[in-house]
Amino acid sequence: MPGFLKEIFIYDQDTPLIFTRFLFWGFYAAVLVIYSVIYKKKALRNAYLFLVSLFFYYKTGGLFFFILVFSTLTDFFIGLAIYNSKNTLTRKLYVALSVFLNLGVLAFFKYDYFFTDTINAVFKTNFEVVTHAAKWSNLFLGTHFDLGKILPPVGISFFTFQTISYSVDVYKGKVEPVRSILDFGFYVSFFPQLVSGPIVRAAHFIPQLYKDFALSRQEFGQAVFLILNGLMKKMFVGDYIAVNLIDRVFANPHTYTGFENLMALYGYSVQVYCDFSGYTDIAIGIALLMGFYLPVNFNSPYKAKNTGEFWKRWHISLSSWLKDYLYIPMGGNREGSFFTWISLSTILVFVIMLAGKLWLAPFFAAMILVIWLLSRLFPALKKNITTNINIMLTMLLGGLWHGSAWTFVMWGGLNGIGVIVYKYWRKISPYENSNHWAVNAWKIFLTFNFITFTRIWFRGETWKGTMDLLRQVAAGFGGNQVPGMVAAYWKVFLMMAFAMVVHWLPSPVKDWYREWFIRTPLWLKILICVVVVVLIYQVVSAGIQPFIYFQF
Amino acid sequence: MKPLRILLFVVSVFLVLFAIALYFPEEGIVLTGNLKLHFFTASDIFRKNAVQYADISGIINRNKLLNDSVISALVATAEESDDMVAFDTVRANADSLRRSITRIEFPENDRAILFGVFDALNRVRYKGGLVRIMHYGDSQIEGDRMTALIRNRLQKKFGGHGVGLVPASQLYDFSFSILQESSDNWSRYPLYGNRDTTLQHSRYGPFASFCMFTPAIREKTAEESSNHIAWISFRKSPYSYSNTKTFSQCRIFYGYNKEPFLNEVFINNQRYDADIISPSTKPEEIRWIFNEPRDELRVVFTGRSSPEIYGIALDPLNGVVVDNIAMRGCAGNYFTSIDAGNLKAIFKKLEVKLFLLQFGGNVVPHVVEDYGYYEKWFYRQIMCIREVCPGASVIVIGLSDMSVKKKNRFVTYPNLEKVRNALKNAAFEAGAGYWDMYKAMGGYNSMPSWVFAEPPLAVKDFVHFSPEGADIIAQMFYNAFLYEYDRYENHLLTGQMLRK
Known part of the structure; x- marks a missing residue:
């Protein structure tokens, strides 16, 4: 195959199709060429988008796209089977099978290393500890991934959640099963949101499969605005802060002062938002240009006044997924259910495995017994106990969804505590209903700081790293070096401040400039796009922030 | 639309x-x-892919295959002897593995440069005693990076435990392989960086800095009549190698105290020993030998004026110890600025057998046409070390690859190889060995490959290694060092057999 064709069509781990590369936009333009011819024929359009999505996934994740195909096929047929079955038990078994298969795939590729490692530690066995994802990739693609490191297939956490929601929604009768495998494949793999969400619900997306293409000028402007906004957030702000401060500090926290560690932590709060929400903005924008609506995933989360509200504004599609498919089935704020105990057991098994200590099992069993007895002896407490357990479990499982490590347990746990503490605090707080600006500012400040604090365990690469960071902040702050560090890192700090100021702008101001952009003529939009790309290139090509040398 | x-x-x-x-x-x-x-x-x-990053996968994978016994077998299968024990698996891959060892280079191939330290290691191995290796470097080794692994491997092979020499007070309390805390009244007097120009002497000791708990120069005031108390405590770090967690002896290197001071040692909050230390006008040593390895210690000084504290050694009684002496931003040209008599006396007490000098990275950002000046500077540093510590061997560890941004790609600094050559020339001229870290990590444009590796082996300043990367490069150096040691051993054995 000629070199240029090979480059276009064959997977190369060094040139994945991601939004921040020109290659992706070339791909997108190519997709639009055929799309603009066939968009009126819905079945053909869906099949075409399914096909290009598979190609997109292959270019991004290599042969792991077979897993995507597997998930698609199994859930398509299970969906039909659930719908066609009249027997409740059979229907339940089918939905259980779907959940089992999806979580099984997730466990096999994302948690396999963790499980094998833990089993070896606990039972003194000697199973081969490798990540199957890496092993497969090396075997079939000739890559050289480290088998000892976790490398799940791209987007697996997202599309497995989508297929689970589909089976459950069909079971609950919220949505009718899709009759065409091509349509269903399109729903599962639609390329703008395949890799990092937003997680699209069947009930929200599937009806769109059968609608004609329609895009108003307003929506077009909105889509282009979202794409530019996303690119600026991710590449102009996020990547710059990451490369020049965050990544290096989190890689070796113990060689930086507490001040640098603290600034890197705040920087991370800015970066993770810019990166993730920027990515989602682009995804929503490019889907919208093809006439498909993806759900909003972020709503100025750092304007939240408490942890609960933060989770209603941050990664909304995951939070609401966890709420609908985990928290509420467990009983939500009403009571505990059988599912609560299953979830609790899952978490505790994870904790026992992470700790590698079997003696924790009877300890946890006793703990569960005490909780159960308390709820039986004091019925008034029962609702409180079960609601809090449900919140905590949702947060802990949300943590483990991000990865199988103590750090994620800690992160999930802290967020759970944050939500529960606020739930009680608001009952006694004299300022709960106050709308004074100072009160609001204080609440936002406190929430932002709490969320940033929890991220020590989200970003920290190892438990040791998180402890190093805390120790540096507490004992090696380097206060006398602060002026020198500010002078050295001023560009990074300025970028962080700029991002936060824009984030905290009142909504009417943001609406105003967005509307202004939408109203601009096409030629001006083209010009603005060009200016944004040139601007981003300045940051991409900017020199590396040098290592700072103060007194040794 | x-x-x-x-x-x-x-x-x-x-x-x-x-x-x-x-x-x-x-x-x-x-x-x-x-x-x-x-x-x-x-x-x-x-012009497609004008900038290509080095392929490092082979280098890293092959180095992971190497361990002590494989290296010994490689030496055995090398040119010297064919009748030594060889493993078939090793023989099969021997060529590729031998190539993966970036060898230490010697002036005129004179490997005898290292025989002094190898003799000492053998004495330690078979008869006991202490061998001290001092690893000097810039920010690349800060936080015990690289040194920790080299120390661990050598202590595993030749015995020994303990973290080695540490200063009384760190610039900020970064976590070392040991957790160290000091009272707030310690002041550091560094030669390099924020130097106190009012000091009338240059007795900076092996850290190129000394610490005091009362000002080095002060007005005569009533304050002098009162006692000052300062402390330093050491605890084992949960994250260090097990052999760095304990030590069998503690030595404090001090000197030039005008007045006596009380020195107390506490172990598990129990006073272990106390002594009144007399005034002195030269470098001195206080030493405690423990009857069992310790993992915790607190030293308290009480006095009206402070001695100059040059360092505290947490050492084994028998075995190897490797000190980590990192100086951020430094090009390694400070030894000649330290009072030679002072340095000589302390090095003599420390019994150093090998110096590892790892510098050069801080010269690279200053681009000039000719690095002859640096070659001369560095030559003088090595000669200074050889003078103040006669008999010790020196290995210069060259600089790593470092990238500069060229538009949106990262490329090796255009002058980097010149700096590398200057270091190498200086080393050879001064009779030191040279280990080419730049070559070992893959040479031109290898740094981006280390940064973009999974997991990342270097951080995104495109200069420093990540903890994983530091371990890999340190292992590479250890492999090279052990290869030479095994060749030396092989020679001894062959010589003995011939004599028989």
């Missing part, structure tokens, strides 16, 4: 960008002063 219009919109943006790229000057457009506007140019578009 129809999809065709959307397509036209996207294509228009592309066309405008393409047009700009076609006419954009390669060197950018100067806006003001040193503010330049950059963009793709025609050559970026049409």
